[in-house]
Amino acid sequence: MFEGRGSAGTNSSAEVYLLEGSYEHGIDVDAGCVLTAGLFPAHREPAVLVGDVLPADLAVGAGGRAASVGTFEITQPGWATVQIGTGPDCEWRYTVSGEFLPAGREPGPPGALAQPWVLWLGVGAALVILLGLRRQRRQPPAAADPEAPKVTIVDA
Numbered sequence: 001m002f003e004g005r006g007s008a009g010t011n012s013s014a015e016v017y018l019l020e021g022s023y024e025h026g027i028d029v030d031a032g033c034v035l036t037a038g039l040f041p042a043h044r045e046p047a048v049l050v051g052d053v054l055p056a057d058l059a060v061g062a063g064g065r066a067a068s069v070g071t072f073e074i075t076q077p078g079w080a081t082v083q084i085g086t087g088p089d090c091e092w093r094y095t096v097s098g099e100f101l102p103a104g105r106e107p108g109p110p111g112a113l114a115q116p117w118v119l120w121l122g123v124g125a126a127l128v129i130l131l132g133l134r135r136q137r138r139q140p141p142a143a144a145d146p147e148a149p150k151v152t153i154v155d156a
Helices: 116-136
Strands: 002-003 017-019 021-029 033-042 057-060 067-074 079-085 091-097
Touching: 021 033, 021 057, 033 091, 057 067, 079 091
Parallel strands: none
Antiparallel strands: 002 091, 017 079, 021 067, 021 091, 033 057, 033 079
8 A cells, every 4th residue: 555645756656566467456535636546667677567557547536536446467577656646735545456475575676787886886896997907007117126237238
């Protein structure tokens, strides 16, 4: 269940990991508020298929009805975000029921490079190594040992 006030757009913090299967969802809103709600693929991976969540739209009109329910099917598990469009003073509650993994047991992204910080860490380490090698090549040769024999070549 997610609760909020006003709209929740593409930066919505209301995210849920959906497994393959059937779900029922609903929205309750203050009387007199007009509201649309929907599920969309989240910004993190793996995301649900857009075709699976397109039918997951709900709407509440100003005609006195303060709730709306619907069903949808997920064919490929992934993260979805709840997006709400309403007035700034409207309070809402979005619920979704079905089969879920325990909190914190959701799978991570499909690969390490899907995490931007891993990529930037690798780039940073490579730059440090390259700068160190370049600096080492530019250092002047070490001063000659004073006890080493000196050889002078003179024209005959």
